Amino acid sequence: MNEYKVKILPMQLEVMVEEGTTLLEAQRLAGLEPDAPCGGKGTCGKCLIEILSDGPVRTEKACANRVTQDMTIRVIEKNKGHRLLMEGASQEIDVKSAISSAWIKVDPPKIGNHNTEWQRVKNALSKVYAFRKDRDFKIELPLLSGLYEQLKDNDGMVDTILYKNWVIDIRNKKTDKFGIAFDIGTTSIVGYLLNVETGEQKAVVSMLNPQTQFGGDVINRANYAIEEGVQILTQTVRKGLNELIEEAVQKAGIDKNDIFMASIVGNTCMHHLYLGISPKALVHAPYNPVMSEKLEMRADDLNMNINPNGRVIVLPNIAGFVGADTTGVLIATNFDAIEEMTLAIDIGTNGELVMGNKDHMIACSTAAGPAFEGAKIKCGMRGMEGAIDHFELNGTTFKYSVIGDLVPLGICGSGLMDIVAVLLDAEIIDETGKLVSAETAQSPAALANIDRLVELNKERIFVIYRDEQDPRKNVFLSQQDIREVQLAKGAMAAGIDLMAKTLGIGISDVKKVLIAGAFGNYMSPKSACRIGLIPQELSDRITPIGNAAGEGAKIAVLNYCEFQKSEKITQKVEFLELATRPDFQDCFIDHLSFE
Amino acid sequence: MNEYKVKILPMQLEVMVEEGTTLLEAQRLAGLEPDAPCGGKGTCGKCLIEILSDGPVRTEKACANRVTQDMTIRVIEKNKGHRLLMEGASQEIDVKSAISSAWIKVDPPKIGNHNTEWQRVKNALSKVYAFRKDRDFKIELPLLSGLYEQLKDNDGMVDTILYKNWVIDIRNKKTDKFGIAFDIGTTSIVGYLLNVETGEQKAVVSMLNPQTQFGGDVINRANYAIEEGVQILTQTVRKGLNELIEEAVQKAGIDKNDIFMASIVGNTCMHHLYLGISPKALVHAPYNPVMSEKLEMRADDLNMNINPNGRVIVLPNIAGFVGADTTGVLIATNFDAIEEMTLAIDIGTNGELVMGNKDHMIACSTAAGPAFEGAKIKCGMRGMEGAIDHFELNGTTFKYSVIGDLVPLGICGSGLMDIVAVLLDAEIIDETGKLVSAETAQSPAALANIDRLVELNKERIFVIYRDEQDPRKNVFLSQQDIREVQLAKGAMAAGIDLMAKTLGIGISDVKKVLIAGAFGNYMSPKSACRIGLIPQELSDRITPIGNAAGEGAKIAVLNYCEFQKSEKITQKVEFLELATRPDFQDCFIDHLSFE
Secondary structure (H helix, E strand, C coil): CCEEEEEEECCCEEEEEECCCEHHHHHHHCCCCCCCCCCCCCCCCCECEEEHHHCCEEECEHHHCECCCCEEEEECCCCCCCEEECCCCCCEEECECCEEEEEEECCCCCCCCCCCHHHHHHHHHHHHCCCCCHHHCEECHHHHCCHHHHHHHCCCEEEEEEECCEEEEEECCCCCCEEEEEEECCCEEEEEEEECCCCCEEEEEEEECHHHHHCCCHHHHHHHHHHHCCHHHHHHHHHHHHHHHHHHHHHHCCCHHHEEEEEEEECHHHHHHHHCCCCHHHHCCCCCCCCCCCEEEEHHHHCCCCCCCCEEEECCCCECCECHHHHHHHHHHCHHHCCCCEEEEEECCCEEEEEEECCEEEEEEECCHHHHCCCCCCCECCCCCCEEEEEEEECCEEEEEEHHHCCCCEECHHHHHHHHHHHHHCCCECCCCCECCCCCCCCHHHHHCHHHEEEECCEEEEEEECCCCCHHHCEEEEHHHHHHHHHHHHHHHHHHHHHHHHHCCCHHHCCEEEEECHHHHHCCHHHHHHCCCCCHHHHHHEEEEECHHHHHHHHHHHEHHHHHHHHHHHHHEEECCHHHCCCHHHHHHHCCCCC | CCEEEEEEECCCEEEEEECCCEHHHHHHHCCCCCCCCCCCCCCCCCECEEEHHHCCEEECEHHHCECCCCEEEEECCCCCCCEEECCCCCCEEECECCEEEEEEECCCCCCCCCCCHHHHHHHHHHHHCCCCCHHHCEECHHHHCCHHHHHHHCCCEEEEEEECCEEEEEECCCCCCEEEEEEECCCEEEEEEEECCCCCEEEEEEEECHHHHHCCCHHHHHHHHHHHCCHHHHHHHHHHHHHHHHHHHHHHCCCHHHEEEEEEEECHHHHHHHHCCCCHHHHCCCCCCCCCCCEEEEHHHHCCCCCCCCEEEECCCCECCECHHHHHHHHHHCHHHCCCCEEEEEECCCEEEEEEECCEEEEEEECCHHHHCCCCCCCECCCCCCEEEEEEEECCEEEEEECCCCCCCEECHHHHHHHHHHHHHCCCECCCCCECCCCCCCCHHHHHCHHHEEEECCEEEEEEECCCCCHHHCEEEEHHHHHHHHHHHHHHHHHHHHHHHHHCCCHHHCCEEEEECHHHHHCCHHHHHHCCCCCHHHHHHEEEEECHHHHHHHHHHHEHHHHHHHHHHHHHEEECCHHHCCCHHHHHHHCCCCC
16 A cells, blocks of 8 residues: 655644545644544534645545645644633633643754754744744753754654743653642642643642641741741641642642643732741731732742642732732632622631722732631631531521531531521620620520520620530630621721722622632621621622632633733732721721621 | 931932031942042042032032031942953953842831832832833842841841842842853863952862863763763763862852852853753764753752852854854954954864854864874873973974973973974975885984984884883874874864855965964964964964953853853854865865975
């Protein structure tokens, strides 16, 4: 049987194939991956090529044309971009990662031609990346070491992997390329392993932030860093990320070297500690970060165990305690394109708020979070097995649900909100936040539950679960717990008020409330409004949007333009420093009571 | 005594000084180094300032004006650039290193101002580097770690050290900044320690290239790398450079951390081995480098022990065996600005040639060097103590000189040239290169020295020094040695011929011959022409220019524009690959005989 040469443009590939081979198959033999969903049946019209040796003639059926002589064809790239609907995000994004790859054919060295191997690689790349000049390409030095032999052994056909204009790997065969997006929270770290070409999520991994051993909240952790040096905290979190990478590649069954980039979001303190920057500036007035700009670094410089030439991008901070995690929320929600007045709330260990629309965005930070994560609440705990997560009143009977259907061990954030809301409605907590006593109980629900209204160490408490054997295992709400909720909700409500005031709008002008953070999925919007964490008039405009900070990190991995845009967004956001507003204290006190 | 505040622009410095202090002294108290060669006598007119609080009034005598109230002054920068006449170079260069520094006053953090420390550093830098936008500045991450405290402890007054737009160090006080230029030769490595602000040379250090243990010439060394892996050679030379750095800082009495950049020149093989690139491409047709472009790297990535944020620049190669060392020669000689036809010859272990002028430059490489470095010559040795370095004929008596005035141990390159030239004139070598025997001797000098014309192992030799006790210690020239000289000079002469031919000129159109390399300083131009290494008609146009490759490396450290320009020059140079010229063999054979 005769063999013919098929030359494939624009990649300049050449392949010898047997007579009668389809042009689709010829592309595959040349190492390409033509898009042919119909499997070569000639029905999908996706394998668009031009047969240049015939005219040129354009055909949508490479699969229906067979090789009968030497031929030259040109592959027409259809819009091969993947589009992805991000979780909780209002936008579809194009998958256009900073990581790209090109299967190229590099010309062999020729006597009389003085082009170096690298120059010939650049020449081949210029044909694929027509928008770049060849002098724009850069290469990581270690890849040059064996380049002469690699090209020789593979007849010049290699897969080049690029981070923007940097060649960061050259491989003998095509492989999938991955990125990993990290959301470094004060309490937990989540990693999302993504295929950077398709956007497909290959694994999600998470862990307790191992820095927790040095302080549960931002302030304690920052103080530890200031006293003991930031390095120990930096090493700890970087080691944590490497453990997550290890876990993610095992889950997905891939090679660590195939992860070519990572992205990072986190609050300003987590941001600084990850980068090895002392958080001292954050805890002293005027509470600014030391740096806020987005960063592009080499993975090596951050001790991250992905491909040795891989890159890490860090999203920019906004200001003070409004960090790169909030930037992630803004990207994920496409906030700077939103027409209607919107309030985004990210409740983590801190509460970060953004209000506005595409024309004017205001951000602030409040210490709302810790109470809802269990801190400073006597029976408080995180949202894990044994936590009371919901609470309601049926007539005069209280009902609660426990995560894992176990005997209750404590109260998590959503449970705390429900309990306070329900006890307010039941007139067991009055509008100043005072818990009624057995003596002062008047409402039917209070009277029906008078045995729950007791004192412990001279403090009024409301017993939710009573352990008959061991009263130390009782689960209850204390007067002091209610005060903590009041402080948290007062700060957040005051923040919301002052943001609206600064924007020159009324609260009811806010058309949409987006609750980011896992907590947003669990809490009852009704309770949040009842206790005044969110203004009552917005109760039917609340949408939980999941871990939007993490979504932002994922978008940064999958779409480099969005990452670039992120810094511009942060510069557009006006930062409202609550502490410096003369009207803050007044507004805060005003919001301490329940209505 | 009263104290007054002096504000100094454009640096935004503020200093409190006693009444009556001169404005010159006030600048010094603010940490500046005003240029006042007269020592404050009011005679040099260099300390140019504007007193803004007075009008403004411009004065050239900051030293003659005293502080009598709070004042604001503006320092006028005169052209403070240093100009340097480079050794052996035809040009004066401006000292404008990629390394610069700025003593700045960073605004303190203020409540209500959300600028980060880094933003405020950028703001201060923008005032000094008015041609840069503040977003252009970048900073090495480790410098941010303690930036908040550093600024606080120093009232915001710090010395910032930049590599181009990158802040690579921030210091509490001003110090000198250094760079080091390396010329990595096949045989020896030279390092030049330079003050990057004044251009002053602080130390010169050199060593035998420690890679010599893996092969004395380029080909043997390349083969070792190909067989055993390039890493061992890379590590060896990098370690060597670090030893030279150690030696240089000790000689100059400075701190390694004050070296902020280094430059590298070397032939293509040394270039590849330093960078860790396999030299395989260099020793297989078509003998191209794997990469030629200039490089800017971090010192860390090349294991170079200078300031941890320092940079290393590597000059570009031209082609084949015409490497970055020749690029150095081109920069040092400002070759691309030369009007008249010029021939530059760099005789090291290889001989590299460039012919042309600013309009057309041609380069080629020949294996001329090894014979003149002692390789393959029976009594050959390097130009060190005990080497016969000059040789002449007085009537019929031969006279030689020996380096160090010792008993001769061998013959170095310049001696070899002299001996062959003198023996040709004495008709002891005939024009075919044959040594006369005692039997065929005819000329008076031959007859007078007939006892020197003997045979050793059936080969004719000419004895130069006879050791009466131990004939093994005799120093002589053998017939085979003359053949080696013929091969070397034939190759070089053919190269020169073909370059002229390609340029379309005659040999006599070459107006200037520049001999680079230490060897150029020692050899006799007359002998070089007599043996035909350089055409006879050029004998009175020869100028030795010293280690011009090394000068090129120094210029690259001291003037970043020259470094940038270097790549453009290499792209303008036409590479003449002698091996592929069909007329080379003919021309080569033609030049084997002596005239």
